[in-house]
Amino acid sequence: MQFKVTRLSLLISGLFIATSPLAYAADTSDVGKVTVQGDAGGGQSTGLIQQEESAKARSSVGRDYIEKQSSTGNPYQMINLLPGVNSYDQDGTGLFGGNVRVRGFNSDQLGFTINGAPVNDSGSFAVYPQEYTDAENLCNIFVTQGSTDTEAPHVGASGGNIGMTMCSAEDKQRFRTEYTFGSNSLQKGYVRFDSGKIFNDRFKFFISYSKTQADKFKGDGRADKEHTDFNSTFDLGGGSYVDTGFMYNSAINNNYRSLTKAQIAQFGPNLDFGTVPPVHQPGGPGAQNDSTYGPNAGINTGNKNLYYGYNLNPFKNWLATMNAHFALTPASSLDVSPYMWYGFGTGGNQLQTLTEGNASNLLGGGVRDINGDGDTKDTVFVYEGSRTRTYRPGVTIKFNQQIDNHKLMVGYWYERARHQQTGPFTPIDNNGNAADVWLNNPDLWLKNQNGSYVQYRDTMTVSTGKSAFAQDNISLMQDKLNLQIGARYSSIDRDFTNNPSQSSPGFYTLQKSYSDLLPSFGARYQLTQTDSVFFNAAKNFKAPGNFSYFGLISGGTIVNGVYTGGTVRNPLVDKETSWNYDLGYRIAADKWTFSGSLFYVDFKNRIATSYNPLTGNNTDYNVGDSTSKGLELESGYSLTKNLSLYGSLSYIKSKMDKDMPFSATTALPTAGKEFPDTPNWLSGLSLQYQQDNWYVFGQGKYTGKRYSTLVNDDSIGGYTVFNAGAGYTFPSSTWLKKPTVRFNVNNIFDKQFLSLSSGSGSQFTTNAVAVGNIAASAPSFYVSPPRTFSVTLVADF
Numbered sequence: 001m002q003f004k005v006t007r008l009s010l011l012i013s014g015l016f017i018a019t020s021p022l023a024y025a026a027d028t029s030d031v032g033k034v035t036v037q038g039d040a041g042g043g044q045s046t047g048l049i050q051q052e053e054s055a056k057a058r059s060s061v062g063r064d065y066i067e068k069q070s071s072t073g074n075p076y077q078m079i080n081l082l083p084g085v086n087s088y089d090q091d092g093t094g095l096f097g098g099n100v101r102v103r104g105f106n107s108d109q110l111g112f113t114i115n116g117a118p119v120n121d122s123g124s125f126a127v128y129p130q131e132y133t134d135a136e137n138l139c140n141i142f143v144t145q146g147s148t149d150t151e152a153p154h155v156g157a158s159g160g161n162i163g164m165t166m167c168s169a170e171d172k173q174r175f176r177t178e179y180t181f182g183s184n185s186l187q188k189g190y191v192r193f194d195s196g197k198i199f200n201d202r203f204k205f206f207i208s209y210s211k212t213q214a215d216k217f218k219g220d221g222r223a224d225k226e227h228t229d230f231n232s233t234f235d236l237g238g239g240s241y242v243d244t245g246f247m248y249n250s251a252i253n254n255n256y257r258s259l260t261k262a263q264i265a266q267f268g269p270n271l272d273f274g275t276v277p278p279v280h281q282p283g284g285p286g287a288q289n290d291s292t293y294g295p296n297a298g299i300n301t302g303n304k305n306l307y308y309g310y311n312l313n314p315f316k317n318w319l320a321t322m323n324a325h326f327a328l329t330p331a332s333s334l335d336v337s338p339y340m341w342y343g344f345g346t347g348g349n350q351l352q353t354l355t356e357g358n359a360s361n362l363l364g365g366g367v368r369d370i371n372g373d374g375d376t377k378d379t380v381f382v383y384e385g386s387r388t389r390t391y392r393p394g395v396t397i398k399f400n401q402q403i404d405n406h407k408l409m410v411g412y413w414y415e416r417a418r419h420q421q422t423g424p425f426t427p428i429d430n431n432g433n434a435a436d437v438w439l440n441n442p443d444l445w446l447k448n449q450n451g452s453y454v455q456y457r458d459t460m461t462v463s464t465g466k467s468a469f470a471q472d473n474i475s476l477m478q479d480k481l482n483l484q485i486g487a488r489y490s491s492i493d494r495d496f497t498n499n500p501s502q503s504s505p506g507f508y509t510l511q512k513s514y515s516d517l518l519p520s521f522g523a524r525y526q527l528t529q530t531d532s533v534f535f536n537a538a539k540n541f542k543a544p545g546n547f548s549y550f551g552l553i554s555g556g557t558i559v560n561g562v563y564t565g566g567t568v569r570n571p572l573v574d575k576e577t578s579w580n581y582d583l584g585y586r587i588a589a590d591k592w593t594f595s596g597s598l599f600y601v602d603f604k605n606r607i608a609t610s611y612n613p614l615t616g617n618n619t620d621y622n623v624g625d626s627t628s629k630g631l632e633l634e635s636g637y638s639l640t641k642n643l644s645l646y647g648s649l650s651y652i653k654s655k656m657d658k659d660m661p662f663s664a665t666t667a668l669p670t671a672g673k674e675f676p677d678t679p680n681w682l683s684g685l686s687l688q689y690q691q692d693n694w695y696v697f698g699q700g701k702y703t704g705k706r707y708s709t710l711v712n713d714d715s716i717g718g719y720t721v722f723n724a725g726a727g728y729t730f731p732s733s734t735w736l737k738k739p740t741v742r743f744n745v746n747n748i749f750d751k752q753f754l755s756l757s758s759g760s761g762s763q764f765t766t767n768a769v770a771v772g773n774i775a776a777s778a779p780s781f782y783v784s785p786p787r788t789f790s791v792t793l794v795a796d797f
Helices: 007-018 261-267
Strands: 034-036 059-062 085-089 098-102 111-114 138-145 160-166 174-182 186-194 203-215 222-237 240-254 312-329 332-345 351-355 379-384 387-403 406-426 455-476 481-498 508-526 531-542 557-559 562-564 576-588 592-604 607-612 617-622 626-638 643-656 681-691 694-703 719-729 737-746 754-756 781-783 788-796
Touching: 098 160, 261 781
Parallel strands: 111 160
Antiparallel strands: 059 138, 085 098, 138 160, 174 186, 174 788, 186 203, 203 222, 222 240, 240 312, 312 332, 332 387, 351 379, 379 406, 387 406, 406 455, 455 481, 481 508, 508 531, 531 576, 557 562, 576 592, 592 626, 607 617, 626 643, 643 681, 681 694, 694 719, 719 737, 737 788, 754 781
């Protein structure tokens, strides 16, 4: 007998717990935004739901859930079961990245923070989840669906925000060791030291270090990652304190290859980058061309096997945060939260060709002799990547004042990010080795005849973000009614400089500013001790990414190696705005926690990035106005003292209002079409049994059919994936405390499915079938990772 789980079965399961009978009322303690019960009742023991009190749709996962997942998991995987969340991971380990959408909002439309500091790319607002904290040090991840928080430090969040909070240090001294092994040669070593309370119990800190490695599940290559986290708390007395955090990450990954449906049909889903390194054609008189040299056949022509060693993502980043909280009086406080983000690395397909030259009509006089054969007539394989360096300091200052039944908050956020994006070239040898993999040694970069570096791109974006915000929480009717009225005025000033490069040879500068007043209103009414309703309306906005400013000059000529003349075009896109509305109902009972909401989103000038086959470039477009509407349900239920059930159900219907102008003579037929990668149905289910020193859980996630192009002429089917885990804690000994073993398995039934490759943001294919003079362009996909497992051993000393 074959057992098949369908969408209907998961939906019914989710609805079953959503309509469970009301249990006994709960004794609760108010700790701010979340009401926590004594022994994690109300189905909260899974760590997948909290009893929220905010007047907006909000979901979260806590430490109880995070610590039971694979120790290499990234934040996208941790929030995958929450309502409205559609995420994927490229290989199951969390080390190679992935993508997330919430209510159809792309990851670059969501604001991401760690300890309150923004971590979206300051230029494109992209997000890279594998760069963040170790899962062992994360205590909470929350998702605010739709409405960005009033004090959130974002200018690129039209669809809500996702926040990660690092755990505080332990009160007692502790040394923890952890080792994880699993599929595809996965290995992770982790150590953490907690100081315990010192200096008259006023100070505590922890520091941790981890090293992780894993092979790809298909093709050659691997991930190597080193990570360090630090957190400290200094109690100043009288309710004042200073929290500091520091995260450092260094990783180098080989990329997975995304495939079109035609490639999958012809070569199978395991097609990946090639394993044969390109070689140089021997130099000599006349013109040599590595691309057409016999031994290199197929490497960068035809289906382009390329070479896995030149599809890398080396990246280093660190983030320092601080929150200094000063209790000025019993009714007032001041928070000063500075931060500093630094990132450096490169990525993409680094196998490129350069053509030598020596003429006045070539940029920089042409590329110098690369292969050392004494002429400048050759086309040579080289290594080039999208090199980025970012310095991003900022600060948020927030003042809180309680006046009778009013909780007032006013504040200001400021940051100034310097985002340098270049593309230097460095030589490669015949064994697949690049002279400078990190592209951080100018002595190894190739030069033009005039001594300048050969660059594919060379830009600097200085982005100055600012927000002034105010909010009033008003408690009425003995706190049965709570009103939240807020507004922020947010702006970003972009100062962009384009230096001459291979892709954009003319020098130009551009200054653009985007701003908006963003009001919000929320209301929560407590119907009974357990039942409440809420309503929220908020306006958000997103500035265009800085890629909108690339390649805007054309029409000039190169004279004596310098580009002259030319016309600088205006960017095609303006800011994106959205109004988000939520109407919800919550139950916070002894055995049952439930939250449901109806939502409506009204977009103006929604931004999408797509490949333009007429120009051969990725281009940002305002696809016009659009709307999204739907519902979200989540519920946690304690079936018994030890057995807990969690379910989520989401429905969304998005629609673009008009055809999208694509060129001077052509519009794409997008009117009435749905946004890509936005499934109508999502459903999640988790069942957990926990007793004394052991636990076991199983979970499933259904992702519905979704379109893969803007005109909806291609789609991918729905699928359901099941994961499971178990753990056991052994008795402590005199020297070994709480030795624990955990087991996790992902994709238990080895389900095969496709995930749309759309970068970290809004990059979509326009049409898979030709439309007028717009040629077809096949979307590409990541193939699902197979069944994988991991085993984690933990002990304290």
